[in-house]
Amino acid sequence: MxxxxxxxxxxxxxxxxxxxxxxxxxxxxxxxxxxxxxxxxxxxxxxxxxxxxxxxxxxxxxxxxxxxxxxxxxxxxxxxxxxxxxxxxxxxxxxxxxxxxxxxxLGELGHSYEFCTAINEVPKPNAERTFQGYRRADGRAATRNYLGIISTVNCSATSSKYIANAFDESILADYPNIDGVVALSHQGGCAYEYGGTDHRLLARTLAGFAEHANIAAYLIVGLGCETAQASFLAEEHNLVQLNVSSEVAKKPLIMNIQDQGGVAKTVRRGVEALKELLPDANNVQRVPIPVSEIILGTECGGSDGNSGVTANPALGITSDLLVGHGGTSILAEVPEIYGGEHLLTRRAITKDVADKLLERIKWWEDYAKLFGAKIDNNPSVGNKKGGLTTIFEKSLGAIAKGGSSPLRAVYEFAEKVQEKGFVVMDTPGYDPPSVTGMIAGGANMVVFTTGRGSCFGCKPVPTIKVATNTPMYNRMIDDMDINAGTILDGDATVESVGETIFEKIISVASGEQTKSEAQNIGDEEFCPWTPGPIF
CATH class of the missing domain: 2.30.130.110 (Archaeosine Trna-guanine Transglycosylase; Chain: A, domain 4)
Known part of the structure; x- marks a missing residue:
């Protein structure tokens, strides 16, 4: 550039x-x-x-x-x-x-970068707000209460799903405080360097879900001969069952299919092991928790020409409200910051933070060139049909999700988010891995804006979907939670819709089901990112 x-x-x-x-x-x-x-x-x-x-x-x-x-x-x-x-x-x-x-x-924008010149603190609220969440033993705040099955490799994905499917309503009816059992299966886990960058990135992602506040207990299921060994995962990240009270059960449950004697035996023993954890996992009650403990992942997918006019700037208002309450808001999809990053460097609290963002931008430029591609390939067919012409236009609209708060940190994919306030996480623009990275980093709520109509959910964290326009909202009303198209219709302002999203976050964090949860969407959207070659 x-x-x-x-x-x-x-x-x-x-x-x-x-x-x-x-x-x-x-x-x-x-x-x-x-x-x-x-x-x-x-x-x-x-x-x-x-x-x-x-x-x-x-x-x-x-x-x-x-x-x-x-x-x-x-x-x-x-x-x-x-x-x-x-x-x-x-x-x-x-x-x-x-x-x-x-x-x-596209052409050349020729940006000149300024650093730390537009740092504007957002107003603090007059009164503290709370939501009804689960307070974990280690002090973290959860918005849902799931059991998870962590698949180390695609070869154990089917076994993981079989175990999860065994926990139907007839079993879970006796455990009303458990939202479900989710199989976190994926397509990778092998054919790369043991201990290399991709291996460690996958391990960090899997550990982020295993230790997520919304996961009450988990089982790790591997094949046995894969690169992504379960033992490596457990040892590299010092995994324990954080939310299990029994000291005996705190050690991670690991089952390798080859050691267990095949798929059927693994499934049977996996079901038995998780059943023993159900009473412990169910032993929780929702309690008032400050809104400052919400970690919000923001995502836009199936964007259109109105995304940067209605839903995204409204979510930016929400982001600022949350930051004002002491919470955390994550802006991801760095390829969809490309071309607008100069606006964020001005909001960075230090030059080091700005430089880290620019380093990630440069990484994506080099990554695209490595495959003979251009970042401008990012706008999809649907994006262009919806009115988005270039990646610069898409990025300017996408950045609006981040409001106007100071940029306090830049994280790599699935890195644990520890800073309060507005932060950036380096993820791809593709929605499933992007949201996966933010949840692995600790996001306990997700808001997803869409113009074309993305039907997205990602267990174990609820996803609120916001439509950019009224025709799509009406057409897909079973999937959309909020209509930001009322801004175009003249029935609302960006500020009022932003406040509506903020209130919806509090309601959903307190247990209200989203449209995707009502349809049980979210079992297939777990998608760890592997940027390197597969051998």
């Missing part, structure tokens, strides 16, 4: 404040310096945008979330949205024309 000097402006319109209106015009201008506007609904040819200087008519159909030029834009000139460049015109564009991949390219 070219790091030459560029305009120093940082606009607050990344966290766009909508105003209530009785009749909504078809287009929305996000910043006075923008040369495009966003269609807040399907706009027909001839629909008008009224500015102070002129009246611009759409010269063609502009779909919801897509962009229309409101100025003459020369070839090579920057396209501006949120007051920031998101790409460059590949041909001359006239006012009223649709602005998208057919006439916009």
């Amino acid at each position: 070219n790091h030459q000097k560029s305009p120093q402006k940082q606009t607050s319109n990344l966290y766009f404040k909508a105003t209530l209106m009785t009749e909504q015009p078809p287009f929305l201008c996000l910043d006075p310096s923008d040369n495009i506007v966003v269609a807040r609904r399907f706009a027909r040819e001839g629909d008008l945008f009224h500015s102070h200087e002129a009246q611009i008519a759409a010269s063609e159909r502009i779909d919801m979330g897509h962009k229309m030029a409101i100025q003459e834009i020369a070839q090579g000139e920057a396209i501006r949205k949120f007051g920031q460049p998101i790409g460059f015109a590949t041909k001359p564009i006239q006012p009223g024309q649709w602005v998208h991949t057919h006439n916009v390219g």
